[in-house]
Amino acid sequence: MIEAEIFRALADPTRRAVYERLTASEMSVSELRAGMSVSQPAVSQHLAVLRSAGLVVERRAGRNAYYRADPQGLDALLAWIERYRAFWPERIEKLKTVLKGMDQ
Numbered sequence: 031m032i033e034a035e036i037f038r039a040l041a042d043p044t045r046r047a048v049y050e051r052l053t054a055s056e057m058s059v060s061e062l063r064a065g066m067s068v069s070q071p072a073v074s075q076h077l078a079v080l081r082s083a084g085l086v087v088e089r090r091a092g093r094n095a096y097y098r099a100d101p102q103g104l105d106a107l108l109a110w111i112e113r114y115r116a117f118w119p120e121r122i123e124k125l126k127t128v129l130k131g132m133d134q
Contacts, residue, residue, distance in 0.1 A: 032084070033110040036103070039083035044068060045076045049085060049099055056089070056098040 040046050063073050077097055080086040085103040089096045
């Protein structure tokens, strides 16, 4: 299930931070590492997980690699959320009823 892979990739706070930085602009590993207390190999490992989940794409320019977030990588997750959106209103109403009962 691709959604599970996306959830696993974004579950780690460092990977989420890397992904967030890549939504703003394309960066190299050294640019990504700047301002983070993570080693270069660790950043590379996080990028590998994000690439595997389809959230990040790599562009090679000579010896350098540049990474950017791929918005289409979230499409599977958005489709999964949309499938379950129909259940939310009913469940929220049930939760409101339970919470009101707890208050009394």
